[in-house]
Amino acid sequence: MWMYLGLLAAxxxxxxxxxxxxxxxxxxxxxxxxxxxxxxxxxxLPFYLGSIWNPDYMQKIGFYITSIPWTTHGFIFIKSMIMAASWVLAYQALKHLPITIVTPIRSAGPFFTFIGAIFIYQEKPNPLQWVGFFLIIFSVLLYSKIGKKEGINFKRNKWIFAIIGATFLGASSGLYDKFLIQNLSLNPQTLQFWFCFYTILILLIILSITWFPYADKRKAFKFRWSIPAVGILLQTADYFYFKALQDPDALIMLLSAIKRSQILIAVVVGGLLFKEQNKRKKLVPLFGILLGVFLILYS
Structure with a gap:
């Protein structure tokens, strides 16, 4: 069941x-x-308010947000700091790079998760899983060569380093999620609520230094319908991902790889919508990544 939840998250x-x-x-x-x-x-937020005013009903529908000790708040705050740093780097990179380059690089995240899962959680991959993970990494390297044809030098472009850093931090957060969900027994909605709360506080501090004091930057900001849509879709994806992690049999290394099947939407649909270059050539490493994910699922 947890694999299907992972596909929904993807x-x-x-x-x-x-x-x-x-x-x-x-x-x-x-x-x-x-x-x-x-x-x-x-x-x-309505789930939190409902958990205060009508806890019995929220427990009945499965969206009750539990009370947690301050030490657990501290652990969630650490996750907020990790993901805030990852998102800042990722959003800056996405602003300056094609989505068909950014998304495949982020697809290397399962490799970092894979290594962490072996050493931290002692998850044991089989030979097919090894092949699948290295196939994903090899396919990402192919994307780097295609990126150069779009004027993107992977060795000199600072936004490439930004997206690599974001990918590493995101993978670290994924490993940390298993600790929060399984070791601390947090349910998805409790983790999501407090994670969002602390991330907003962190971002307000950053914005108070880099954006709020500057009128020209405030005027340059354009509100779009896609801004709230991003947040709603992310929380929906995270809910299914955390539900999958609640299963004690769930392997974080495989779940992380399954999530990368999102690349199909980003490369195929995104390439058409944003009219990016070399879409056909990017289908070759795309196939490699999907084959890697398939080998993991098949194994």
């Missing part, structure tokens, strides 16, 4: 990436990020 993540590209194009990154997280927070 579906909503793919749609989330398309909306995110639309939201950041020619726009200020930090307020866009604050807007998306705030939209996700408002989506979950």
């Amino acid at each position: 579906l909503f993540l793919g749609l989330h990436n398309l909306c995110k590209k639309h939201a950041v194009q020619g726009n200020e990154v930090f307020p866009v990020l604050l807007g998306t997280i705030s939209a996700g927070f408002l989506l979950i």
Whole structure:
């Protein structure tokens, strides 16, 4: 069951990436990020209020947000700091790079998760899983050569380093999620609510330094329908992902790889919508990544 939940998470993540590209194009990154997280927070806020006013009903429908000790708040705050840094880097990179380059690089995230799962959680891959993961990494390297044809030098472009850093931080957060869900026994909606809350606080601090004091930057910001859509789609994807992690049999290394099937939406649909170059050539490494995911699922 957890694999199917992972595929649902991938579906909503793919749609989330398309909306995110639309939201950041020619726009200020930090307020866009604050807007998306705030939209996700408002989506979950009724569950929190319902858990206070009518806890029995919220427990009945499965969306009860539990009370947690301050130490657990501290652990969630750490996740918020990790993901805030990852999103800042990712949004900046997405603003300056084609979505058909950014998304495949982020698809290397399962490799970092894979290594962490082996050493931290002692998850044991079989030979087919090894092949699948290295096939994903090889396919990402193919994307780097295609990127050079679009004027993107992977060794000198700072936005490439930004998206690589974002990918590493995102993978670290994925490993941390398993600890929060399984070791601390957090349910998805409780984790999502407090995660959004603390991330908004972090972003407000960043914006108070980099954006709020500057009138020209505030005027340059353009609100688009895709900004709240990004937050709503992300929280929906995270809910299915966290539900999958609640299964004690769920392997974070495989779940992380399954989520990368979102690349199908980003490369095929995104390439058509944003009219990016070399779409046909990008289908070759795309096939490699999908084959890697298939080998993991098949194994």
